[in-house]
Amino acid sequence: MSDLTSQAEHPQLSSEEIRVASEPFRRIVAEVGKVVVGQEILIRRMLTALLAGGHLLIEGVPGLAKTTAVSSLAKAVQTDFQRLQFTPDLLPADLIGTQVYRPQDQAFVVQKGPIFSNLILADEINRAPAKVQSALLEAMQERQVTIGSETFPLAEPFLVMATQNPVEQEGTYPLPEAQMDRFLMKVVVDYPNRDEELLILRRMSKTDKTIALNAVTSPEEILSARKYVDRIHVSAAIEEYIVDLVMASRKPVAYGLQLEGFIQFGASPRATINLTLSAKVEAFLDGRSFVTPQDVKAIAMDVLRHRITVTYEAEAEEMTSEMIVQTILDGVRIP
Known part of the structure; x- marks a missing residue:
C-alpha cells in the first residue's frame, strides 16, 4: 500500500477528535484518584497499558496501593477484576483452569480459572515457580489459554498487572530476561510525599474505607479508543x-x-x-x-x-x- 493510499484511507486526525475520544480516560484518572492518593504515574501507566494492549510489571514495597489502584481501575472501566496471590505451591491449573470429570455425564468438562478476566493483578509474581509464570506469560502473549485439547480466547481488553517486592527475595523465582521483555513497561512505585501521606491519613484512617466510584467508560470504548491510538x-x-x-x-x-x-x-x-x-x-x-x-x-x-x-x-x-x-x-x- 502506498503512502498516498494510506493517507486517503486514514486521514489525519484533528485535535478535536482526539480530545473528545480521550476525555473518558482523563475522567478515569480523576475517578481513581478519589481512592488512590499520590500514584498519578501508576494510574496513567495502567491506562497506557490498556490502550496499548500491553501489560505492566510493578515494583514497590507492600502498602503502596497497587491492589487498590487496579481494583479501582476495574470499577471505573466497569469490567471484571481478579487478584491472584502467587505462592510457591501454586499450580498452572490454579491459574488457567482444568478439566473436571462429571460422573453424571460420564465426560470431562472444562472449568475455567481466574485468568479469564479483563484485569488481572498477579501479586508477587516472582514467588511462583517457572511453570506458573510461563502459563501466565503465555496467556499475556498469545491472548489465549489451552486446557486439555481445547483453546479458549481471552476477552479484550486484557491487562495483567504483575507486582514484585524489591525486598524479601528469599524463596523467590526471578523472571528471566526473555519473560521480562514481554511486559510493555516496568513501573517503580515509590512512597508518597508528606502532603500525600497527610491526605491518605485524613481519607483512610477510619473503619469504613468504602468510597463509591462511578463507571466512566466501558471495554467497548477502550477497544474503540485503540483505533484512534493507531492513527x-x-x-x-x-x-x-x-x-x-x-x-x-x-x-x-x-x-x-x-x-x-x-x-x-x-x-x-x-x-x-x-x-x-x-x-x-x-x-x-x-x-x-x-x-x-x-x-x-x-x-x-x-x-x-x-x-x-x-x-x-x-x-x-x-x-x-x-x-x-x-x-x-x-x-x-x-x-
Whole structure:
C-alpha cells in the first residue's frame, strides 16, 4: 500500500477528535484518584497499558496501593477484576483452569480459572515457580489459554498487572530476561510525599474505607479508543529518535556515551515497538494527534529499564539499568 493510499484511507486526525475520544480516560484518572492518593504515574501507566494492549510489571514495597489502584481501575472501566496471590505451591491449573470429570455425564468438562478476566493483578509474581509464570506469560502473549485439547480466547481488553517486592527475595523465582521483555513497561512505585501521606491519613484512617466510584467508560470504548491510538501521527524524525534510543542501548560508543562495559544486553526490537506505541498513547491521553519528543522521553524509562541487562562490572560500579537509560536519554540528540 502506498503512502498516498494510506493517507486517503486514514486521514489525519484533528485535535478535536482526539480530545473528545480521550476525555473518558482523563475522567478515569480523576475517578481513581478519589481512592488512590499520590500514584498519578501508576494510574496513567495502567491506562497506557490498556490502550496499548500491553501489560505492566510493578515494583514497590507492600502498602503502596497497587491492589487498590487496579481494583479501582476495574470499577471505573466497569469490567471484571481478579487478584491472584502467587505462592510457591501454586499450580498452572490454579491459574488457567482444568478439566473436571462429571460422573453424571460420564465426560470431562472444562472449568475455567481466574485468568479469564479483563484485569488481572498477579501479586508477587516472582514467588511462583517457572511453570506458573510461563502459563501466565503465555496467556499475556498469545491472548489465549489451552486446557486439555481445547483453546479458549481471552476477552479484550486484557491487562495483567504483575507486582514484585524489591525486598524479601528469599524463596523467590526471578523472571528471566526473555519473560521480562514481554511486559510493555516496568513501573517503580515509590512512597508518597508528606502532603500525600497527610491526605491518605485524613481519607483512610477510619473503619469504613468504602468510597463509591462511578463507571466512566466501558471495554467497548477502550477497544474503540485503540483505533484512534493507531492513527496518532509519528513523524520520521520521531521514529529515528526512537530507533536511536534503542540502538544506543546496544552500541553506546557509536553515540558517544561512556557506557562501554556496563551493558551486557541492550533493548530488543520489542522495545522499539512498545516505545512507539506507548508514546502514541501519551499523545492521545494529552489530547494531541501527533507524538512529540517529550512523549517519548516521558515513557522511555518505564519501557526500557527492564530490557537492559547490566554487566558485573556495572554492578561493581553500582550502575543500574535506570542510570543507563537516563544516560542514553541525556546523550541522544532530540529532534
